[in-house]
Amino acid sequence: MELPSSVTTMKRGDTTFYVVGTAHVSQKSVDDVKATIDAVHPDVVCVELCTARYDALTKDSAFRDLDVFKVVREGKTLYLLGHLALASYQRRIGASLGVQPGAELVTATKTAEKRNIPVELIDRDINITLRRTWRNIGLWRRLTLMWSLVSGGDDEATDGKGVTAETVENLKEPKALSEMLTELGKAVPEIKGPLVDERDKYLASKMREAGEGKKTVVAVVGAAHVPGMTLQLDQPIDRAALEKIPPAALWWRIAKWLVPLVFLGILVYVAKVSDFDTFAKTMLAWIIPTSIGAGLFTALAGASPFSVGAAMLASPVARVYPLIRTGIVVGIVEAWRRKPSVADCERLPDDTQTMKGFWKNPVTRILIIAVCAGLGALLGFAVGVGWLASRM
Numbered sequence: 001m002e003l004p005s006s007v008t009t010m011k012r013g014d015t016t017f018y019v020v021g022t023a024h025v026s027q028k029s030v031d032d033v034k035a036t037i038d039a040v041h042p043d044v045v046c047v048e049l050c051t052a053r054y055d056a057l058t059k060d061s062a063f064r065d066l067d068v069f070k071v072v073r074e075g076k077t078l079y080l081l082g083h084l085a086l087a088s089y090q091r092r093i094g095a096s097l098g099v100q101p102g103a104e105l106v107t108a109t110k111t112a113e114k115r116n117i118p119v120e121l122i123d124r125d126i127n128i129t130l131r132r133t134w135r136n137i138g139l140w141r142r143l144t145l146m147w148s149l150v151s152g153g154d155d156e157a158t159d160g161k162g163v164t165a166e167t168v169e170n171l172k173e174p175k176a177l178s179e180m181l182t183e184l185g186k187a188v189p190e191i192k193g194p195l196v197d198e199r200d201k202y203l204a205s206k207m208r209e210a211g212e213g214k215k216t217v218v219a220v221v222g223a224a225h226v227p228g229m230t231l232q233l234d235q236p237i238d239r240a241a242l243e244k245i246p247p248a249a250l251w252w253r254i255a256k257w258l259v260p261l262v263f264l265g266i267l268v269y270v271a272k273v274s275d276f277d278t279f280a281k282t283m284l285a286w287i288i289p290t291s292i293g294a295g296l297f298t299a300l301a302g303a304s305p306f307s308v309g310a311a312m313l314a315s316p317v318a319r320v321y322p323l324i325r326t327g328i329v330v331g332i333v334e335a336w337r338r339k340p341s342v343a344d345c346e347r348l349p350d351d352t353q354t355m356k357g358f359w360k361n362p363v364t365r366i367l368i369i370a371v372c373a374g375l376g377a378l379l380g381f382a383v384g385v386g387w388l389a390s391r392m
Helices: 027-040 051-058 068-073 077-099 103-114 126-136 139-151 165-170 175-188 188-211 223-232 250-273 276-300 305-320 326-338 342-346 353-359 362-391
Strands: 005-013 015-022 044-047 119-121 215-224
Touching: 005 188, 005 223, 015 027, 015 103, 015 223, 027 103, 027 215, 044 188, 051 103, 051 126, 068 077, 068 326, 068 362, 077 126, 077 362, 103 119, 103 215, 126 188, 139 215, 175 362, 188 215, 188 223, 215 223, 250 276, 250 305, 276 305, 276 326, 276 362, 305 362, 326 362, 342 362, 353 362
Parallel strands: 015 215, 044 119, 044 215
Antiparallel strands: 005 015
């Protein structure tokens, strides 16, 4: 039985695992998946998908029920923008190669169903993965990463020639994979951990579980996961721990309340030791820059006058009362004004292919405005505090 070169064979007890290492935008990977399933006739086919990703790949209405008000209220605007930017980046590469991103995963499920072979979705829920990754990286890294994805990524990886089928296939080679993962670990370990290493463990554990009592298993996963899964196959793995969303860092939870309390303490002190005029000037010294910063960034993002006004009013209050967040207030106001329709949500996969589409779709415009409002308020407050400190 001759198998494609992309297949790695693993043994555990009486079970043989044939792991197809794929690229998610490769026609050759699609062909390799079909050939492997036909050659092996496995008892079960495992795919690197969770229910949410499977639905997104196989249903046209993946974004139909998106509730932008809920996203804004829960403070997930930047998180959803990042999710959309990542999906957009994959779709652009797939379009340039004529392959739908994840086509080999869909092919695996459809081929198995035609042959009445059970299918197991073995990946961790994408929302858990992204949230764990999100918690691992700071605000500036989030913004720069998202900008890189929206604007088309780094051309240096392809010598400025764009992504080609040959480039994709070369990245599946063991040496290239090892070098890429090593460099990723050095450059952005906070991203590689939850996005690659943790999922290696999760995929290996779920694949091992799916293979219990089976003779042969075909697993279809991204080639970058194969080395890690090979190492983790016989290791004890706590999947429950990998599914937990870690709380915000302790220092951040403390700072979120401590900074406003210290600032309020300073204002109270100034009120006690100075006259009314001095106190009023002290208040204006941070209120004006905070309001202007929030209003200016909100306006530059193309928000309505109502949202600009909301940003200017909410930002000073939000700086001293953490339960109020400028981005959330502005996002809700803008969402009320724009009222995204079901059609707007359904257009997201297409609109997010370009920066113009990101800007024009009401859903992504709301998210951009909310993020800009919060960023403007933060920068304005920093200017105000600096101005205040220079006066004291």
